[in-house]
Amino acid sequence: xxxxxxxxxxxxxxxxxxxxxxxxxxxxxxxxxxxxxxxxxxxxxxxxxxxxxxxxxxxxxxxxxxxxxxxxxxxxxxxxxxxxxxxxxxxxxxxxxxxxxxxxxxxxxxxxxxxxxxxxxxxxxxxxxxxxxxxxxxxxxxxxxxxxxxxxxxxxxxxxxxxxxxxxxxxxxxxxxxxxxxxxxxxxxxxxxxxxxxxxxxxxxxxxxxxxxxxxxxxxxxxxxxxxxxxxxxxxxxxxxxx
Amino acid sequence: xxxxxxxxxxxxxxxxxxxxxxxxxxxxxxxxxxxxxxxxxxxxxxxxxxxxxxxxxxxxxxxxxxxxxxxxxxxxxxxxxxxxxxxxxxxxxxxxxxxxxxxxxxxxxxxxxxxxxxxxxxxxxxxxxxxxxxxxxxxxxxxxxxxxxxxxxxxxxxxxxxxxxxxxxxxxxxxxxxxxxxxxxxxxxxxxxxxxxxxxxxxxxxxxxxxxxxxxxxxxxxxxxxxxxxxxxxxxxxxxxxxxxxxxxxxxxxxxxxxxxxxxxxxxxxxxxxxxxxxxxxxxxxxxxxxxxxxxxxxxxxxxxxxxxxxxxxxxxxxxxxxxxxxxxxxxxxxxxxxxxxxxxxxxxxxxxxxxxxxxxxxxxxxxxxxxxxxxxxxxxxxxxxxxxxx
Numbered sequence: 001x002x003x004x005x006x007x008x009x010x011x012x013x014x015x016x017x018x019x020x021x022x023x024x025x026x027x028x029x030x031x032x033x034x035x036x037x038x039x040x041x042x043x044x045x046x047x048x049x050x051x052x053x054x055x056x057x058x059x060x061x062x063x064x065x066x067x068x069x070x071x072x073x074x075x076x077x078x079x080x081x082x083x084x085x086x087x088x089x090x091x092x093x094x095x096x097x098x099x100x101x102x103x104x105x106x107x108x109x110x111x112x113x114x115x116x117x118x119x120x121x122x123x124x125x126x127x128x129x130x131x132x133x134x135x136x137x138x139x140x141x142x143x144x145x146x147x148x149x150x151x152x153x154x155x156x157x158x159x160x161x162x163x164x165x166x167x168x169x170x171x172x173x174x175x176x177x178x179x180x181x182x183x184x185x186x187x188x189x190x191x192x193x194x195x196x197x198x199x200x201x202x203x204x205x206x207x208x209x210x211x212x213x214x215x216x217x218x219x220x221x222x223x224x225x226x227x228x229x230x231x232x233x234x235x236x237x238x239x240x241x242x243x
Numbered sequence: 244x245x246x247x248x249x250x251x252x253x254x255x256x257x258x259x260x261x262x263x264x265x266x267x268x269x270x271x272x273x274x275x276x277x278x279x280x281x282x283x284x285x286x287x288x289x290x291x292x293x294x295x296x297x298x299x300x301x302x303x304x305x306x307x308x309x310x311x312x313x314x315x316x317x318x319x320x321x322x323x324x325x326x327x328x329x330x331x332x333x334x335x336x337x338x339x340x341x342x343x344x345x346x347x348x349x350x351x352x353x354x355x356x357x358x359x360x361x362x363x364x365x366x367x368x369x370x371x372x373x374x375x376x377x378x379x380x381x382x383x384x385x386x387x388x389x390x391x392x393x394x395x396x397x398x399x400x401x402x403x404x405x406x407x408x409x410x411x412x413x414x415x416x417x418x419x420x421x422x423x424x425x426x427x428x429x430x431x432x433x434x435x436x437x438x439x440x441x442x443x444x445x446x447x448x449x450x451x452x453x454x455x456x457x458x459x460x461x462x463x464x465x466x467x468x469x470x471x472x473x474x475x476x477x478x479x480x481x482x483x484x485x486x487x488x489x490x491x492x493x494x495x496x497x498x499x500x501x502x503x504x505x506x507x508x509x510x511x512x513x514x515x516x517x518x519x520x521x522x523x524x525x526x527x528x529x530x531x532x533x534x535x536x537x538x539x540x541x542x543x544x545x546x547x548x549x550x551x552x553x554x555x556x557x558x559x560x561x562x563x564x565x566x567x568x569x570x571x572x573x574x575x576x577x578x579x580x581x582x583x584x585x586x587x588x589x590x591x592x593x594x595x596x597x598x599x600x601x602x603x604x605x606x607x608x609x610x611x612x613x614x615x616x617x618x619x620x621x622x623x624x625x626x627x628x629x630x631x632x633x634x
Contacts, residue, residue: 069550069631090554096630097552103633107547109257111264116255123254124552130253153264173551 016209022075053229100170121172160191258564279526280577290515292596310464317504323460363438366449391427398440534621550630566618
């Protein structure tokens with residue numbers, strides 16, 4: 001099982017995410033449009049940050065930039081102490097191994113069972129035997145409460161179960177940063193809240209920072225900090241709530 | 244501390260699971276590969292079978308060297324040369340025996356249906372050795388009586404139920420080239436593309452059946468050398484000594500001469516090779532279609548794997564492994580079906596089509612090339628998997 005990180009080290013450790021003066025544009029020439037303007041954001045290890053804002057304001061773009069899925073154009077993005085500005089394709093791929101991602105749709109591999117899907121996460125860990133990685137996958141499924149559904153294909157799981165498999169898969173790679181894009185969008189009220197609470201507690205145990213984009217007002221209270229975005233600008237970071 | 248390499252390297256068999264968890268698509272892919280493989284097996288089998296069948300008789304000849312006319316193009320059109328040449332050959336100290344042979348196509352009348360069909364007829368002196376002992380035994384003596392023939396029981400059935408009647412003890416008489424003959428016995432030689440059936444007789448009977456043949460003319464001369472003689476050197480000596488109205492070949496050279504005729508002077512080799520190439524192309528198209536749509540369908544999943552930090556190399560490996568697995572899974576049924584069809588062809592046509600290891604390997608290589616080339620093309624679609632698009 002993952003080892004919990006002592007809380008004392010969190011505050012003085014280097015931040016998991018440090019964004020400074022980030023600008024980003026889509027399109028070129030006359031249709032060029034700025035989607036992010038002078039964004040600054042810091043996330044400490046173990047911190048859960050929720051990002052809200054109207055759709056189309058650039059939240060998802062910020063997420064893809066922090067997640068090393070897109071090339072940074074201007075400004076500094078340091079993730080897990082690595083600068084993403086000017087990074088190559090291979091650098092970004094290596095950094096992504098340390099970032100867990102949970103998507104709006106669950107994005108599970110349809111041809112793999114729940115257990116095999118989670119193992120696709122633990123397979124990213126170096127130096128472990130097949131058996132160790134499989135046991136890890138099983139433990140994570142147990143941690144999200146799906147020990148009875150390990151051999152099922154995604155097709156046979158409910159929406160909430162699929163999202164929990166996706167969480168287990170993201171955490172099985174032992175990430176130090178977790179990015180989630182509206183993980184509750186496809187879920188009903190109760191399952192949505194359960195899934196996010198589970199995500200929060202498991203991430204805390206791991207000392208893993210979380211940046212979650214959401215529209216869902218019912219889950220705002222799980223955040224250590226709320227960040228709002230409008231028209232490509234971050235504004236009014238509310239004072240930290242006690243999580 | 245880390246576990247041994249195979250265990251460290253072992254991963255979820257993604258390619259295998261992608262294939263078997265979509266049984267309908269897998270079935271279509273395998274049917275396509277199997278079809279292509281069978282087509283290649285059949286076409287190449289026919290081609291090699293034809294080449295092989297064209298020398299069914301050649302292989303049985305009891306000879307170290309062979310004399311034919313330089314005007315002869317192939318066994319279906321043997322030109323004559325003076326028999327004297329074969330007598331001259333015996334002057335060489337290494338030559339221990341010769342057999343003059345008449346070789347021509349005659350019209351055989353089916354004793355049951357009375358229809359006629361051309362049959363390859365070989366005339367030789369019953370006292371001479373024509374075939375290796377295994378093929379003829381001591382049946383040659385049955386030909387000493389005039390008007391007697393030995394019938395090849397492996398001839399196509401259109402010649403009539405001669406073998407069956409003979410085994411039932413009936414006397415089989417029929418007409419060859421308009422003259423009455425009696426079947427004195429059966430031999431096992433084999434049909435070929437050039438000849439659907441074979442018949443042996445004495446030179447005396449042969450000349451009676453074909454009275455226009457000059458008595459001093461033969462189409463084939465067999466030369467046997469003393470054990471240990473250098474066949475190539477003797478052939479070289481004979482070529483220098485004999486006039487240019489004969490050509491000397493080793494037995495193997497004579498077989499190649501015949502095969503080269505079928506290969507070069509007819510379109511057969513080209514046609515069957517083209518047929519095999521068609522199978523290859525059809526297989527390529529099918530496998531490419533399958534792999535391409537497979538990659539397209541799973542593009543979001545591949546993008547997810549990229550987002551998780553899997554390198555593109557791993558995904559290319561998945562597609563390559565899919566191609567590899569398809570090749571193996573498609574080849575096995577193709578090989579088995581090919582084997583069965585070969586048996587049917589052998590029974591139906593008497594052609595010596597065999598599943599030899601060389602052709603098995605050729606088709607295996609073709610199927611692998613087909614699947615891996617298709618996989619390589621399908622990989623280009625993976626470039627569309629953009630992890631930035633999945634949020």
